[in-house]
Amino acid sequence: MKNISATLPYLFKVFLSEKTKLKTEKIILSLALVSFFIHLGVIYLIKFGFLVHPINSELLSNPISAVYTPFSFILIYEVYLLIYYLPKSFTTYITKQYEIITLIIIRKLFKDLSALELSAEWFEIKGDLQFTYDILASIVLFFLIFLFQKQGRQKTIKLIEENNVIQRFVRRKKIIAVILVPLFFTMALYTLIDWSAGLSISSNTIPSFESINNLFFDQFFTVLILVDVVLLLISFFYTDQFHKIIRNSGFVISTILIRMSFSVTGFISTILIVVAVLFGLAIIAIHNKYEKNPLPNTIN
Numbered sequence: 001m002k003n004i005s006a007t008l009p010y011l012f013k014v015f016l017s018e019k020t021k022l023k024t025e026k027i028i029l030s031l032a033l034v035s036f037f038i039h040l041g042v043i044y045l046i047k048f049g050f051l052v053h054p055i056n057s058e059l060l061s062n063p064i065s066a067v068y069t070p071f072s073f074i075l076i077y078e079v080y081l082l083i084y085y086l087p088k089s090f091t092t093y094i095t096k097q098y099e100i101i102t103l104i105i106i107r108k109l110f111k112d113l114s115a116l117e118l119s120a121e122w123f124e125i126k127g128d129l130q131f132t133y134d135i136l137a138s139i140v141l142f143f144l145i146f147l148f149q150k151q152g153r154q155k156t157i158k159l160i161e162e163n164n165v166i167q168r169f170v171r172r173k174k175i176i177a178v179i180l181v182p183l184f185f186t187m188a189l190y191t192l193i194d195w196s197a198g199l200s201i202s203s204n205t206i207p208s209f210e211s212i213n214n215l216f217f218d219q220f221f222t223v224l225i226l227v228d229v230v231l232l233l234i235s236f237f238y239t240d241q242f243h244k245i246i247r248n249s250g251f252v253i254s255t256i257l258i259r260m261s262f263s264v265t266g267f268i269s270t271i272l273i274v275v276a277v278l279f280g281l282a283i284i285a286i287h288n289k290y291e292k293n294p295l296p297n298t299i300n
Contacts, residue, residue, distance in 0.1 A: 008175060008178065011178045012087075012178055015178055015181040015182075016084050016174075016177055016178070016181065021084055024080055028076060028077040029073075029074075031073050032069075032070035032074055035070055036069060039066040039069040040066040043061075043063055044063070059111060064110055064113050067107075068107055068111050071103065071106070071110065075100060075104065079100065079184055082097065083177050083180045083181055086173055086180070087173040087174040090173075090251075091152030092152065094251050094280060097224060097254075098144070098277050099145060100217070101258050101261070102138060102145065104217060105137060105138050105141070105273070106138055109131065109134055109135060109138065112127065112131040133266075133267050137273065137274055141273070144278060144281055145277065148277070148280060152284060166238075168238065169237075172234055173231070176227060176231070184220065184223070187220070187223070192216075218259070224255050225255050228252040228255050232248045232249060232252055243286070243290035246286075246287070250279065250280065250282075250284075254276045254277070254279050255276075257272050257273075257279065258272070258273060258276045261273045261276070
């Protein structure tokens with residue numbers, strides 16, 4: 001136990017300090033910029049015949065689709081921020097989940113923009129119809145996240161004697177965060193290697209776009225479900241207030257709905273994502289009502 005007490009602050013400083021956050025931001029944004037120009041260069045080399053690429057890929061057919069690559073690095077940084085904010089604010093941690101799934105939709109829009117078929121049969125073309133669903137969903141999600149953040153910023157009255165309890169809970173969240181950093185890095189590296197090994201240039205095949213778009217993040221949200229459940233169980237040691245238990249349980253359900261969206265495609269996937277964020281917003285709004293108007297402990 002003493003070894004853990006001594007090691008935790010060091011690991012937390014290495015992985016999740018403000019200094020590490022700034023360094024990570026600079027590295028990932030630099031990689032995003034470089035990857036954009038590389039992707040763009042490859043597209044134009046293929047377009048002008050300087051590079052022969054036997055694989056027919058939607059991501060190599062239009063310069064607009066080059067935005068997809070830097071957005072992937074931005075999503076990686078958002079994953080890091082999610083872990084960074086976990087010990088600091090539970091609502092910010094949940095907000096980051098919603099921001100990540102929204103950015104996944106935005107990233108997909110750039111690919112879809114390059115393949116739009118502008119015609120009178122807009123609502124009869126599957127790709128154009130999905131683009132419509134996604135662009136409307138991104139606007140709705142953007143607004144819902146704004147409302148969620150607004151609810152999360154509302155101040156709640158805390159008793160002074162609760163401070164020690166809160167600190168113990170924060171400490172356990174720090175332990176989880178320190179574990180998640182190398183775990184997600186290993187997952188991302190394994191996913192990249194596994195996906196690259198699955199490419200078959202000789203047979204002119206490449207994994208479907210849906211599998212590329214869901215790459216890493218389906219497993220990522222599976223792990224988040226487990227993390228949310230662990231946080232829910234740990235919270236039972238520090239509070240028996242019904243509205244807080246329901247809030248934490250509701251966030252688990254919201255994460256599960258997001259994970260389910262990776263198992264389906266099309267309109268159903270988009271609806272599941274919107275419902276997940278809407279459910280989370282309803283949960284935190286009702287929770288804040290409880291905080292402002294606490295019910296009496298006894299029933300007459």
